[in-house]
Amino acid sequence: MERPQHRFKKIAIGLAAFGLAAGLTACGDSSAPAGDDTTAGGDATQTLIWWHNMNADPGLAYWKTVVADYEADHPGLKIDMQVYQNEDLRTKIRTALQSDSPPDLFQQWGGGELIDQVQAGYVMDLSDQVADEIAVIGEGNVVGWQVDGQTYGLPFTLGIEGIWYNKDMFEAAGITSVPKTLDDLSAAVEKLRAAGLQPIAVGGQDGWPAAHWYFNFALRECSQATLVADATDKAFTDPCWQKAAQDLADFAATDPFNDGWVTTQAQVGAGSSAGMLANGQAAMELMGIWESGVVGSLTPDQKVPEFLxxxxxxxxxxxxxxxxxxxxxxxxxxxxxxxxxxxxxFIKYILSDKVQAGYAATGSVPANPNANSSLTEPILQDVTAQAKDVSYTQLWLDTVYGANVGEAINNNVVALLQGQYQPAEFVQAVQEAAAKS
Amino acid sequence: MSQVTTAARPAAKAKAASKGSQSNQSLSWGSPVVYFVGLLLVALSMGPVLYIVMGGFRTNSQITTDPAGLPDPFVTQSYATVSTSADFWKPALTSVEAAVLTTLGVVLLGVMAAFVLARYQFKGRGFFYSLFAAGLMFPLSVAITPLYTVISKLGLLDKLAGVVLPGIAFALPTTIIILVPFLRAIPKELEEASALDGLTRLGFFWRIVLPLSGPGLITVGVLAFVASWNGYMLPLFVFNTHTPTLPLGVAQFSTQHSTDTAAVLAYTSLSMIPALLFFSIFERRIVGGLTGAVKG
Amino acid sequence: MSTPAPAALSAAAGAGGAGSRPVPARPAKSKRSGRGRTRAEIAILLGPALIVFVGFVMAPMAVAAYSGFYSWNGYGPLTNYVGFDNYKEVLSDPKFFTALKNNLFILVMSLVLQGPLAIVIALLLNRKMRGRSTLRVLLFVPYVISEAIVGVGWRLILGTGKEGGALNALLRAVGLDGLQHYWLNKGTAVWVLLLICTWKYLGYAIILFLAGMQGIPEELSEAAQVDGASFWRVQWHITLPLLGPTLRIWAFLSIIGSLQLFDLVYVVWGKAAPSVDVSTMASYMVLNGRNTLRYGFGNAAAVVMFLVSLVIALAYQRFVLRRDTEGATTDGN
Incomplete structure (x- = not known):
């Protein structure tokens, strides 16, 4: 009984000495050095601390082999890979970057978050060293990882968004060709309803899946110049923003979404919107490139379904x-x-044709298009083939416009879809959020 | 146990002397009505729990298409994978270590502080009591960035102590608030008597108060254990290379875009067991056990 | 709130607590060295807890609270001082008051529902009878499961659509189709939250009450029962009054817990909490602070939440707890 008490006292004294001081200066402590032993060059073993979110196989297993290969080629370098769940990682990075033990290499979602990190001075400017990689990935695809024209990160996976659908259900409802225009889509919704099927699953509870409907309408209504300009001036005064809201409100009025969509979650496994699509409970879902993998994990045989x-x-x-x-x-x-x-x-190595090809083979879409041929999943080959017709790609608006505006869109779009907000009120709410600092 | 009874003896009537010869070993049956009510309550409290446990025997597809159904077919894969995986047992060990150390620390520091707040008169007592109570009113998540800095400056990052010490600190308010009335309830005659017997106040604390506050100590211990067992924020921020705790371990089934619900349910169902064992061992001591001793 | 325990009874019981006060000065040999010695004892006993608590809880909280006066995105030093702007924004936002209203609803209903229910169950479980250990463990199980999983489980039970979820399927199976409902949606959401809270935290109240009952001498109730009083009559007149201090402490913890309620709301409803009217002050704080990277604003909301809790706690202490913490709430002596 004495020992722990003794230890406590020691610790307690230490706390009194450092704890308070540390706590009180925590916020002013911006210039914390990256206190790892990596800055010195030379032959001594160097450690690269890498934080990423690929926490499940096959992705995780693949990155382990990438690390092993790279270490074998670079004696004296040790890559300390630490893996966290996506949301956990976001919170951890935020805290760790301002501590004295930040990771060296870390996941970067780009957009507004990156701007904050760059302004606070935490991120390395890669511009001079990655020109070749940018050329391969494509100038326009890297915008999300640039601030004021300088590049602070590079994507290793990239993909376009579209509508995933159940071919069997389309056939059952008598829909013969995929919708090309909004009117086609509305007609398809009507036929599915008539056949007693739920047309579109949307994870309204999470906000963003509903907001993606707005993003896509905005993409159709607003010029690229407007979309780019508003990323900096954040005015959202162009009438196209309200027109997009009107389009979405009109579309929502046709009752296209699944029963109970307001409290449906997007990607939490069983019972989610993806689960509905995977199990024939809804015919469509608007989602990013990862959807086929998610759907595949939720089917009875845990494979990407034929009908997708x-x-x-x-x-x-x-x-x-x-x-x-x-x-x-x-x-x-x-x-x-x-x-x-x-x-x-190491980033350049990750983006090399070889590593990206291996990454594609795990079922994820690579950022380096040279590796697209290694995609094994037929549906992903189909999507990447169709992607060639795309005129330009626009990074998620909530990423580009920052958390402030992004969350305002995500949170208020549900009210718009429910008819609680008029399109004008919705745009006003976004403008007000943009004005807050 | 025997030590305890000896210490308490001077002031206590021996339990055996109280009338009635029932002891914990030979309990009689209660009335059927009581059992009926009991079973009803158990059904209400255990229904959702069993649903979670059964969910681990189903596939995600089954859970999605027929949420109320029984496992059909019965899929043992999730439980089998989890229970044979080092990703379960190693975190389980960390969780046990963290929870046991936190519990011991909270109970020890808490009862010491509560003793002072309950039985000493001094200036500032009200202030200290309110200070601890105030700790309940501010959400931990808000303070995590400065807290991280404190932990980091003390060199406790990636160490068990980095989870245990703040864990103790955060469990102190509840502990102290619950214990103060328990300690206050010990009759002052007992303290006077022990003083006459030559015991110092610290001796009184150690030899009389601690044994007599058994139910209170065990209650706060159980609460602290459960809090530590389910704690998420602290291990998430403190551990990097250190083996995670169970709540962090379950995150392996949630990737960026999807979750393996069935595996999550299986993993959590299994990780409940040690905490329940802990509770079932100690709940007997909350009720029965040492209590008969205090009869002022 | 509760009737004061008759002084005679509680003095006899000791455990009642109401009558026993802190022991004043030591009777003997404490005249001169006594004061210094007492100080040393206080320092030794209170010191460790105080240091750990201040270092890991109060200091970080103070820093966080301080940032409520800044416009801060969570990165780097506090530079953009905005005075009380964040506070004004919180206090002029109707959404915050909707959240507060939900907190108060849960607060009152939890006291009204959980308190009596837990007392009755604890009384039953306190009886000496076979199987009570098993019953206690089973009733405590919901408290042991983490909020995150409770959320996952209840979401699957309640479903999202009118025909979704295990509960609706169960209603269909027994022919009660008419009762199927969007349980998580506006209207029922806050009741569902109350239900889940009651289900989860009842075990907590029960073990607290059970522990409190151990301080009540059996002789009292046994004697009364011998005199022919019924079990419930005995409990009402003897056990309940003596359980006063424990009850009041539980109520205090329950009140503070209701005001801080977050995990269950966020796990079950997430960002939909405001749109189905089930948000709480803490979920408001997270949705409008951390999620929008307006950390300064979120921390100001946390301070408002703290103040609301403090005012309610002080009122509670002033009017209810005073008896138990006499001298502890105000500087006695």
Whole structure:
């Protein structure tokens, strides 16, 4: 009984000495050095701490082999890979970046979050070193990882968004061809309803899946110039924003979404919107490129179902935007500003044709298009083939416009879909959120 | 146990002396009405729990298409994978270590502090009591960034102590608030008597108060154990390379875009068991056990 | 709230607590060295808890509270001082008051529902009878499951559509189709939250009450029963008054818990909480603070939440708890 008490006292004294001081200066402590032993060059063993979110096989197993291969080629370098669940990782990175033990290489979702990190001075400018990689991935695809024209991260996976659908259910409802225009889509919804089927699953509870419907209507109504301009001035005064809201409200009025969509979750396994599509409970879902894998994990045999098909978001007649553009998203990596040079080298390695091909073979869409041929899943080959017709890709609007505006869209779009907000009120709510700092 | 009874003896009537010869070993049956009510309550409390447990025997597809159904077919894969995986047992060990150390720390520090707040008169007592109570009113998640800095400056990142010490700190308010009335309830005659017997106040605390506050100590211990067992925030931020705790371990089934619900249900059902064992061992001591001793 | 325990009874019982006060000065040999010695004892006993608590809880909280005066995105130093702007925004936002209203609903209903229910169950479980251990463990199980999983489980039970979820399927199976409902939606959501809270935290109240009952001497009730009083009569007149201190402490913890309620709301409803009118102050804080990366604003909301809790706690202490913590709430002596 004495020992623990004694230990407590020791710790307690230590706490009194450091704890309070540390606590009180926590916020002013912005210039914390990256206190790992990686800055020194030379022959000594260097450790690269890497945080990412691929926490399940086959992705996890693949990154382990990538690390092993790279370490074998680079004696003296040790890559310390630490894996966390996606949301956990986001919170951890935020806290760790401002501590004295940040990771060297970390997951980068890009957009507004990256801007905050860059402004606070945590992220390494890669511009001079990754020109070749940018050329391969495509200038326009890297925008989400750039701030003021400088590149602070690179995506390793990228894909466009579209509508995933159940071919069998379409056939049962008598829909003979995939919807090309908004009117086609509305007609399909009507036929599915008539056949007693739920047309579209949407994870309204999570906000963003419903917001993606708005993003896509905005893409059809707003010019690329407007979309780009509003990323910086955040005015949202162009009438196209309200027109997109009107389109969505009109579409929602046709009752296209699954019963109870307001409290449906998007991707939490059983009972989610993806689960509905996977098990024939809904005919369509608007979702990013990862959807086939998610659906595949929720079917009875845990395989991507034969019935799964994909078509691009329909065109909107009379829309002022590009009718061939597509929303897209991806995940990338950044280096901490004090990370060793090996960090950038490793990112370049990840984006090499060889590593990206291996990544594609695990069923994920690579950022490097040279690796697309290694995609094994037929539906993904289909999507990447159709992607060639896309005029330009637009990164998720909630990522580009920052959490402030993004969350305002995500949270208020549900009210719009329920008819509680008029389109004008919705746009006003977004403008007000944008004005808050 | 025997030590305890000896210590308490001077002031207590021996339990055996109380009339009636029932002891815990030979309990009689209660009235059927009581059991009926009991079973009804158990059905209400255990229904959802069994639903979770059964969910682990189903596939995600089954859960989606027929949420109320029984496993059909019965799929043991989730439980089999989880229970034979090091990703379950290693975190389970960390969880046990963290929970046991946190519980011991909370109970020890808590009862010491509560003793002072309950039985000493001094200036600032009200302030200290309110200070601890205030700890309940501010959400931990808000303070995590500064807390992380404290943990990091003390060199406790990635160490068990980094989870245990803050865990103790966060469990202290509830512990102290529950214990103060328990300690206050010990009759002052007992303290006076022990003083006459030559015991110092600390001696009184150690030899009389601790044994007599058994039910209270075990209650706060159980609560602290459960809190630590299910704690998520602290291990998430503190552990990097350290083996995670069970609540973190379950995150392996949630990737960026999907969740294996059946595996999550199986994993959690299994991770409930140690906490329940802990409770079932100690609940007997909350009720029965040492109590007959206090009869002022 | 509850009737004061008759002084005679509680003095006899000791455990009643109401009558026993802190022991004043030591009777003997404590004249001169006594004061210094007492101080040393206080320091030794209270010190460790205080240091750990201040270092890991109060100091970080103070820092977080301080950032409520800044516009801060969670990164880097606090530079953009905005005074009380964040506070004004919280206090002028009707959504915050909707959340507060939900907190108060849960607060009152939890006291009204859980309190009596837990007392009755604890009284039953306190009787000496076969199987009571098993019953206690089974009733405690919901408390042991983490909020995250409770949320997953109840979501599957309640479903999202009118025909979704295990509960609706069960209603269909027994022919009660008419009772099928969108349980998680507006209208029923806050009742569902209350139900889940009651289900989950009842075990907590029960073990607290059971522990409190151990301080009540059996002789009292046994004697009364011998005199012919019924079991419930005995409980009402003897056990309940003596359980006063425990009851009041439980109510205090329950009140604070209701005001801080977050996990269950966020796991079950997430971002839909405001649109189905089940948000709480804490979920408001997270949705409008951390999620929008307006950390300064979120932390200001946390401070408002703290103040609301403090005011209610002080009122409670002033009017109800005073008896038990006499001297502890105000500087006695």
């Amino acid at each position: 098909g994909w078509f691009p978001f329909p065109s909107v007649p009379g829309g002022g935007g590009d009718q061939k553009a597509a929303m897209a998203g991806g995940d990338g990596f950044s280096c901490h500003k004090d990370a060793p040079a090996s960090c950038v080298e």
